[in-house]
Amino acid sequence: MVSIFFIIFGNYSFYANVINIYPLVGINLLYIASLTTVLFFFIVFLLTLFSSRYTIKPLLITTLIVSAFTSYFMNSYHVVIDADMIRNTLQTDMKESLDLLSFQLLITLFFLGILPSYLVYKSNIHYNSFKQEMITKIKVIFLSLLIIIITIISLSKFYTSFFREHKPLRYYTNPTYWIYSVENYINQTFNAEPTIVKPLGRDAKIISVENKPHKLVIMVVGEAVRADHFSLNGYERETNPLIKKENIINFSNLYSCGTSTAHSVPCMFSKFNRDDYSYRKGISNENILDILNHTDKVSILWRDNNSDSKGMALRVPYFDYKHSGTNTMCQEGECRDEGLLVGLDEYIAKNRGKDIFIVLHQMGNHGPAYYKRYPKEFEQFTPVCQTNQLENCSQESIKNAYDNTLLYTDYFLSKTIALLKQHHTSHDTTMIYMSDHGESLGENGLYLHGLPYFMAPDAQTHVASFIWRGENQKQTNINKEYSHDNLFHTLLGLFQVQTKVYDKNMDILKDIK
Numbered sequence: 478m479v480s481i482f483f484i485i486f487g488n489y490s491f492y493a494n495v496i497n498i499y500p501l502v503g504i505n506l507l508y509i510a511s512l513t514t515v516l517f518f519f520i521v522f523l524l525t526l527f528s529s530r531y532t533i534k535p536l537l538i539t540t541l542i543v544s545a546f547t548s549y550f551m552n553s554y555h556v557v558i559d560a561d562m563i564r565n566t567l568q569t570d571m572k573e574s575l576d577l578l579s580f581q582l583l584i585t586l587f588f589l590g591i592l593p594s595y596l597v598y599k600s601n602i603h604y605n606s607f608k609q610e611m612i613t614k615i616k617v618i619f620l621s622l623l624i625i626i627i628t629i630i631s632l633s634k635f636y637t638s639f640f641r642e643h644k645p646l647r648y649y650t651n652p653t654y655w656i657y658s659v660e661n662y663i664n665q666t667f668n669a670e671p672t673i674v675k676p677l678g679r680d681a682k683i684i685s686v687e688n689k690p691h692k693l694v695i696m697v698v699g700e701a702v703r704a705d706h707f708s709l710n711g712y713e714r715e716t717n718p719l720i721k722k723e724n725i726i727n728f729s730n731l732y733s734c735g736t737s738t739a740h741s742v743p744c745m746f747s748k749f750n751r752d753d754y755s756y757r758k759g760i761s762n763e764n765i766l767d768i769l770n771h772t773d774k775v776s777i778l779w780r781d782n783n784s785d786s787k788g789m790a791l792r793v794p795y796f797d798y799k800h801s802g803t804n805t806m807c808q809e810g811e812c813r814d815e816g817l818l819v820g821l822d823e824y825i826a827k828n829r830g831k832d833i834f835i836v837l838h839q840m841g842n843h844g845p846a847y848y849k850r851y852p853k854e855f856e857q858f859t860p861v862c863q864t865n866q867l868e869n870c871s872q873e874s875i876k877n878a879y880d881n882t883l884l885y886t887d888y889f890l891s892k893t894i895a896l897l898k899q900h901h902t903s904h905d906t907t908m909i910y911m912s913d914h915g916e917s918l919g920e921n922g923l924y925l926h927g928l929p930y931f932m933a934p935d936a937q938t939h940v941a942s943f944i945w946r947g948e949n950q951k952q953t954n955i956n957k958e959y960s961h962d963n964l965f966h967t968l969l970g971l972f973q974v975q976t977k978v979y980d981k982n983m984d985i986l987k988d989i990k
Contacts (some may be wrong), residue, residue, distance in 0.1 A: 479537050480520040483652060484513060486589055487544050490551040491516075491649040498643060508635050514628050516650060523653065525614060526567045530604050533709065538594040544652040545590030549582050553600075553846070553868050554924040555917075557648040558655040560662040562927045564756065568784050572799065572810065576846040579866045627834040645932045665756045672761050677748060678768035681976040683832070685774070692972060693825060693904035695893055699740060699886065699912035700841030701781055701926060702941040704729065706876075706883060706914040709943065709954070714858070716883040719891035720943070724950045726989060731942040733914045734961035738791040741913040742787040742838075745961035748978055759788065765965050766793050769834055772974060776828035780817045781838040790836070799840075811849055814839045814889045818896055825900060832972060833904070837893070841886055844916060844925050847878035851885035872919040879918055894945050906947055907971060911964060912940040944986070959985055 495512060499505040528536050556562060604610060629636045639646070648654050704710050708717045710729045734744035734751045743759040744751065746766065769775040770793060779790035782798045798804040804816035819838045825833060840850060845865040858877035862870035888989045890910055897906040915937040917923035926937045942959075966983035969976065981987055 479541065479593070480517055480524065482541075482593055483520055483544065484517050487548050488516070488649070489548065490555070491646065491651065494646055494649050498646070508632065508639075511628050511632050511635070512639075515625050516653070517799055518624045519653060521622055522618055522625070523656065525617045525621070532609070533602070534600075537597045540652050540656075541594045541597070542586075543655065544588040545586045545588075546582075546623070547651055547655050548589055549585040550577075551649060551651070552585075553581070553866065555922050556925060557645075557925075557929060558926050559590065559648065559658045559929055560665055561735065561737050561740050561929075563655075563658055563662045564666070565737040565927060568739050568787065570784055570799065573784065573843065576843075576865055577862070581866055581869075612637070615645070615818045620767040637836055639929065645929070648929065669872045674760075675762045676767075677763035678974075678976045678978045679771055679773045681768045681855050681974050683772045683972060683974055690903060690905045691829070692907070693835075693897065693900055694833065694907045694909065694968075694971060695835045695837060695897060696968075697890060697908065697910045698745075698783075698836060698838045699910060699941060700738065700839050700843050701914060701916040702842055702883065702886065702912035703915035703936050704731070704939045704941050705936065706880060707941045710941070714880055716880055717887050718884070718896075719887050723891070723894055723945055724946045724948055724952045726944045726950065726953045726955060727943040728955050728959055728985070730956050730958045731911070732958070732960045733912070733940045735937050736914050736930055736933045736937045738784060739787055740912050740963060743789055745911065745913070745964050746789045748965055750962045761793075765968050766790065766834075766836075768969065768976060768978070769972060772972075775832045775834050775972060777834050777836075778824060779836045779838070782812055782814055782817055782823060782840045783838045783843065786836075786838065812840070813852070814841065814886070815892065818889075818892060821896060822899070822922075828902065834968075834972070839886065839889070841912070841914060842879060842882045844879075847875070847882050850882040855885045855888070857884055867919065867924045875918050879916070898948070901947060908945040909942075909964075909967075911942040911961070914938070915940050953989065955985075955989070 492509075495509060499508055501509070504957060524536065524540070550556050551558065552804065568952050605613070706712050706714075706716060708715050709721060709727045733741050734754060735741040740756075743756075743764070744754045746764045747754060747759055747762065748764070749758055749762075766777055766779075770777060777793040779793060779795045780787055780798050781790075782804065786795060787798070796803055798817055799812050801807040801812065804812040805819050806813040806816035814837075817839075823836065824835075841851060845867050848861050848863045857882050861876050861878040861881060862874040863868065863878075867875055890908075892907055899910055900906055914926050915935075916926050917934060917936050920934065920936060923934065926933075928934075928937060930938065963983050963985045967985045969979040970981070970984035970986055
């Protein structure tokens, strides 16, 4: 009965995507019926395999509750619940989680999770002897697998095409794919042996040059800023009115390492390229901050107004700026990115005898509550979507709220540059801005981010990025394709670090005069 419930009420996204490819006409009706048969018996197989006298009710209730959540987010935002999305979710703090709370979510949770769970809880189940129960269990498992095999073989040509050409469709099956993703997440994250962080760049050194000023570099890690909404990249709206006045090097063709903060941030600071990076590699290898630290000539500071550093700042000074205890610019539960700049002058003064590298991790355009991400004086584009239920807003109002947040980010970045200008006589100053990933704003029914990279639209992978290197730098637009992979080597080159892990060919600034 629970399996039937999942087929009827828990797989709207799956069937919507299937029907989009196989319209309800002719032979497609048979194909959809066969997919329903396979999915139903696969759910029966999974639930039967892990159920017993003592586990069946907790198993079904847990599956129903979690599946209700996944149904809501897949139906509302068209996201996919894979291992990266689970990691992103678990690393999200309570404040960000509350941004996703809505009346519609509660209604979905009640009817698809709590109510059926209550019926499961109240059900009286008659159990036979252990031997009889095992025989019945084996029969159900065997019969389910047999029906699945016969169905697939009977329509082998269809399934060959289905699994080869339309692989993403299986990502929307509920609860099977999120169960697989949980298992995948556990395998990636947990290990019987403790994680040993491998050293990297221990040969790193900076050769000091007499009478040459120390470097002061601020790296701003943006949040969910897609390149095509930067007016610097040709967007019809003026979303960079202040930054465009600065002599920046704009990278209009730069792509992210992933589609979520949990994946992109550690990847962009690691030595690994996107194709080589994995969560396990990220946590078991030192990163660019560690290499700069090994030189003993760079003072490093990480200030975070987002979820956290995703493990990048574990071995360097780190400060959480998501609360009023550290961030002096918090109002009505929102701590503004401007607060990240408060007190930096004092920090720079204290570390005047060394190079300085400061990372500011923005709240930026964190969705879906874009309207919360900026002070009201930046609400230039109206009307705005003032709810986290983006599917209930017009695409125009979503874009308006998102673009207003970009105006505030533009203001924040201009203030960061202004701070650096105050130190240009004593330091060689640089600011790097790079967003962690992009964002979907309702195009083709997609919202937010987090789709598997191979199926993610350009809006989620093509990100905004630029570098400011002082007022003497000529304003330049670079259209050559770059990615997060270049950041590691660009930072090494910028600080003039000598180490075997530096690849000059990956340094973005090597050819820029």
